[in-house]
Amino acid sequence: MDEIDRRLLALLQEDATQAYAALGKAVGLSAGAAHERVRKLRERGVIRRTTVEVDPAALGQGVLAFVMVDSSAWMGDSAAAFAAIPEIQEAHVIAGAASMLVKVRTATTEQLQDVLRRLFAIDGVSGTQATVALETFFERPVSPGAPQQKPQ
Secondary structure (H helix, E strand, O other), rough: OHHHHHHHHHHHHOOOOOOOOHHHHHOOOOOOHHHHHHHHHHHHOOOOOOOOOOOHHHHHHOEEEEEEEEEEEOOOOOOHHOOOOEEEEEEEEEOOOOEEEEEEEEEOOOHHHHHHHHHOOOOOOEEEEEEEEEOOOOOOOOOOOOOOOOOO
């Protein structure tokens, strides 16, 4: 991936609806060349999907919680069970005191409590610790900037 690919990614993260002509002009390529670069980024899995960012509060999903999930067994094979709970936006196997970290959005704290109950129903889950976010300053996409230097 070169600097042009990185610039294309940054532009697409700002607005994925931009025409290939506008993208090409911004990075010094023709519309066709920009389209080909974006197609190759998709094929290589760099661009996983194109989506719309929606304000959760505008949809009545104003409660944001991060839940640490404790387990009595390895949770790495439980992805489908976590994915079956629609209020869970992200689920990560983590290192540390807990086994999983999940990001949950609900309309009310009562609905959050229901999600916690459903988490306990997942085989191997032995406990949860929820932290409710009171305010989000910002959420940032992955930066397509220059790759990080590896330590020598």
